Amino acid sequence: MRDRQLVADLVSDIALPKMFKVKQIFPRPRIDPEEIPGIIRQLLSQEKFADKVQPGMRIAITAGSRGIANVALTTKCIADFVKYRGALPFIVPAMGSHGGATAEGQKAVLESYGITEEAMGCPILSSMEVKKIGVNEEGMDVFIDKYAAEADGIILGCRIKPHTAFRGPYESGIMKMMAIGLGKQHGAEVCHEAGFKNMAKYVPMFGKAIIKNAPILFAVPTIENAFDETCKIVAVSAEEIAEKEPPLLQEAFANMPRILVDECDVLVVDQIGKNFSGDGMDPNITGTFCTPYATGGIKAQRVCVLDLSPETHGNGIGLGYSSATTKRVFEKLDLASMYPNAITCTVLGGVRIPIIMESDREAIQVCVRTCNEIDKKHARIVRIPNSLHIEHIMLSEAYYEEAKKNPDLVIESEPEYLPFGPDGNLW
Known part of the structure; x- marks a missing residue:
C-alpha cells in the first residue's frame, strides 16, 4: 500500500485538462x-x-x-x-x-x-x-x-x-x-x-x-x-x-477512417481487443505499429489503454505498444491466449506489459507526467473509444480553436473535466 501511494504521489499533482466531444465527418459509401x-x-x-x-x-x-x-x-x-x-x-x-x-x-x-x-x-x-x-x-x-x-x-x-x-x-x-x-x-x-x-x-x-x-x-x-x-x-x-x-x-x-488531428501528447484508448483489430488497436489509426515497415495513424508521444473489450476474452495483444494501462486491464489478461499469435508472427512487443497504474486517472496522469517538451498545463489529449469506432471522439481544450475551423469536425459539447469517480475511474 505504501509503495502504491508513493507511485500515486508522483503523478497526483498533474492536472488533467478539460475535454470536449467532436464528431468526425467521413465519406460513407455503404451497401445495405x-x-x-x-x-x-x-x-x-x-x-x-x-x-x-x-x-x-x-x-x-x-x-x-x-x-x-x-x-x-x-x-x-x-x-x-x-x-x-x-x-x-x-x-x-x-x-x-x-x-x-x-x-x-x-x-x-x-x-x-x-x-x-x-x-x-x-x-x-x-x-x-x-x-x-x-x-x-x-x-x-x-x-x-x-x-x-x-x-x-x-x-x-x-x-x-x-x-x-x-x-x-x-x-x-x-x-x-x-x-x-x-x-x-x-x-x-x-x-x-x-x-x-x-x-x-x-x-x-x-x-x-x-x-x-x-x-x-x-x-x-x-x-x-x-x-x-x-x-x-x-x-x-x-x-x-x-x-x-x-x-x-x-x-x-x-x-479508412483516421483521427483528424495529426499529433497529440497523449492518446487515450478506452478499450482494445481482437474484435477491434488483430493488433488490439489498429496502428493505422493509433500509430502504434509493431514494426518499422509500416507507418500512419496519429503521432502520439504516449498512449494510454484503459480497458479490454469483453469480446477479446483477456487477449490483450497490442497492449505492449501502450505507455501505461490500468490495474483493471492487468487483472483481465489471459496470457495463454495472447502468446501463441505473438510467437507465430515473431513479434513479441505487443504482448509486453506497460506501466500499470491503479486507476484511469493515474494512467492518464502518468502519461502526461512523462511527456517531454510539452505544455503540461494545456496537454493535447485525444480520447477514442477504440480504434474501430472513431466517429465520436474527445479532444482536450487545447484543440478547441483548431476544431472550430475544421469543416470535418463538429463540436458536440463544451470543454468539461472528465468525470472520475471516487476510485479514480471514469464513469
Whole structure:
C-alpha cells in the first residue's frame, strides 16, 4: 500500500485538462445488408464465375478470423450460390495460427461471427492438418489446409484492408488469405519467419504458387468504409487476382477512417481487443505499429489503454505498444491466449506489459507526467473509444480553436473535466 501511494504521489499533482466531444465527418459509401444477396448472386452469375462451379463438385469456401462486416451473410450467399449450381459447399477456417492454433478454436472463432453449420446450411471442416501442393518460385514447399487442397474448387471469401505491420501491393486481402490463412499454422510460421521486412515479398510469392497449384476458382472480397460497414463487393477470378488486388487495396486505404488531428501528447484508448483489430488497436489509426515497415495513424508521444473489450476474452495483444494501462486491464489478461499469435508472427512487443497504474486517472496522469517538451498545463489529449469506432471522439481544450475551423469536425459539447469517480475511474 505504501509503495502504491508513493507511485500515486508522483503523478497526483498533474492536472488533467478539460475535454470536449467532436464528431468526425467521413465519406460513407455503404451497401445495405439487404442488398448483399442480390449483389453476390449477380456477380457470380457472370459466365466466367458460374461456369467454374459444376454440379457435384466439392467446393471449399474460406472464412477468416477478422471481424468483417456482414461476414456471415456474405459467406452464406456464396454457399447458397454453390448449392444453386448443384455443387456441394463446405467452409474451412482460413486464419493461420489464430483461434489458439487448434481446429476446435478456429471453428469457435467462426461460430462467434455467426458462421455455424446450421446458419450456413453446409458443413464446417476445421483442421490444422495441411497438405503440400507444390513449391514457390524460390523452391520453398507450399502447404494449404488439407480439406481445401482435396476439394474440387476453392472460393476465397475475405476482406481487403491495409495491414498493420507492413506495406506492399498485397496486404490484408486475397493473397494473404491464401498464403497465411489457408496455410494454417505452417503457412503463418513460414511467412513470418523471415520477418515483416519480407512479408510484402512472401505473401504474393506463396499466394501465386497456391493459385498455380491449388484449385482456386475465384475470390469474393469486400471493402469497408470508415464506419466498419460493407461498401464494396467484387468477384475476382483466380487468374485476375495478381492484377486486380492492388487497386482494390488502394480503395480500401481511401475508405479508412483516421483521427483528424495529426499529433497529440497523449492518446487515450478506452478499450482494445481482437474484435477491434488483430493488433488490439489498429496502428493505422493509433500509430502504434509493431514494426518499422509500416507507418500512419496519429503521432502520439504516449498512449494510454484503459480497458479490454469483453469480446477479446483477456487477449490483450497490442497492449505492449501502450505507455501505461490500468490495474483493471492487468487483472483481465489471459496470457495463454495472447502468446501463441505473438510467437507465430515473431513479434513479441505487443504482448509486453506497460506501466500499470491503479486507476484511469493515474494512467492518464502518468502519461502526461512523462511527456517531454510539452505544455503540461494545456496537454493535447485525444480520447477514442477504440480504434474501430472513431466517429465520436474527445479532444482536450487545447484543440478547441483548431476544431472550430475544421469543416470535418463538429463540436458536440463544451470543454468539461472528465468525470472520475471516487476510485479514480471514469464513469
